[in-house]
Amino acid sequence: MNFNNILVCGSSHVAFNIAQYIYAASLPVVVLECKISSASTMEYLCRKYNIPFQTLHREEMTRVLVQYAREPVLIINAVNYYIFPPEIVENPNAVLINYHNAILPAHRGMNSEAWQIYEMDDVSGITWHYIVNELDAGPIITQEKIVLGQTVTSLELLKKHNQLAFQSFIGFFDDLLKSNIQSFPQSEPQNKTIKRAKDIPGNGILDTTWSASKIYAFLRSMDYGPLHTLGRPALFHNEKRYVWKKYGYRSTSYNREENQVTINDNFIEIKCNEAELLLYKPQIAVE
Numbered sequence: 691m692n693f694n695n696i697l698v699c700g701s702s703h704v705a706f707n708i709a710q711y712i713y714a715a716s717l718p719v720v721v722l723e724c725k726i727s728s729a730s731t732m733e734y735l736c737r738k739y740n741i742p743f744q745t746l747h748r749e750e751m752t753r754v755l756v757q758y759a760r761e762p763v764l765i766i767n768a769v770n771y772y773i774f775p776p777e778i779v780e781n782p783n784a785v786l787i788n789y790h791n792a793i794l795p796a797h798r799g800m801n802s803e804a805w806q807i808y809e810m811d812d813v814s815g816i817t818w819h820y821i822v823n824e825l826d827a828g829p830i831i832t833q834e835k836i837v838l839g840q841t842v843t844s845l846e847l848l849k850k851h852n853q854l855a856f857q858s859f860i861g862f863f864d865d866l867l868k869s870n871i872q873s874f875p876q877s878e879p880q881n882k883t884i885k886r887a888k889d890i891p892g893n894g895i896l897d898t899t900w901s902a903s904k905i906y907a908f909l910r911s912m913d914y915g916p917l918h919t920l921g922r923p924a925l926f927h928n929e930k931r932y933v934w935k936k937y938g939y940r941s942t943s944y945n946r947e948e949n950q951v952t953i954n955d956n957f958i959e960i961k962c963n964e965a966e967l968l969l970y971k972p973q974i975a976v977e
Contacts, residue, residue, distance in 0.1 A: 708859055
């Protein structure tokens with residue numbers, strides 16, 4: 691299919707990198723961002739590099755996409771809170787692809803990087819797939835895997851995913867334009883749960899009965915640096931709710947039947963059999 695327009699939908703750096711790559715190739719690209727806040731890094735970058743850009747509310751997004759789909763259009767979705775309705779997905783003039791930061795069919799839905807860390811997966815990665823009416827369920831274009839390190843945080847993993855997604859996109863983009871993609875259907879997921887934005891690992895609460903490795907995985911899954919994408923993790927102890935500034939993990943060996951929790955002004959210490967966790971500068975959370 692010869693596309694009259696190429697639309698990049700999203701608010702991420704990977705979406706901008708893709709738009710910039712297409713723009714540099716002198717192809718007709720427009721960036722569409724679903725408005726979620728007054729400040730927009732995407733708008734700033736597009737204006738800076740003269741890439742056509744529109745920021746739209748959800749209702750406006752649908753209307754604009756319908757207008758574009760009157761002619762052949764390629765829609766590239768990369769980290770976007772907008773869900774494409776059937777009138778776009780089923781339009782014969784539109785080809786829609788999506789970047790998902792997990793190896794589908796595992797970890798469908800939002801904040802996949804956090805769930806991969808929290809569930810202590812061995813392997814992480816990204817998927818490019820066609821968009822269908824079921825979320826994150828379309829035929830797979832390509833997948834790239836990486837080893838999921840035992841110290842990586844959600845913010846660090848997200849950055850790795852975005853870099854991998856962009857390089858992967860460059861690898862298949864020409865074939866996509868030529869309709870020369872050999873996609874394949876997804877296998878049946880073992881877990882059909884689709885994570886929503888409101889879903890948080892462990893409900894955001896550290897369980898002091900977990901193993902040290904599980905506690906550390908939880909802390910890293912909640913760690914988006916200053917972004918606090920999932921909020922700040924907390925711990926309940928003696929009917930008080932605590933939060934903290936930072937955390938640390940120290941391998942050691944204790945011979946104990948249950949974890950021991952100690953709280954003072956400087957840190958919360960959780961001693962487990964195989965390690966101890968230190969949560970620095972604790973404070974009682976104000977509800």
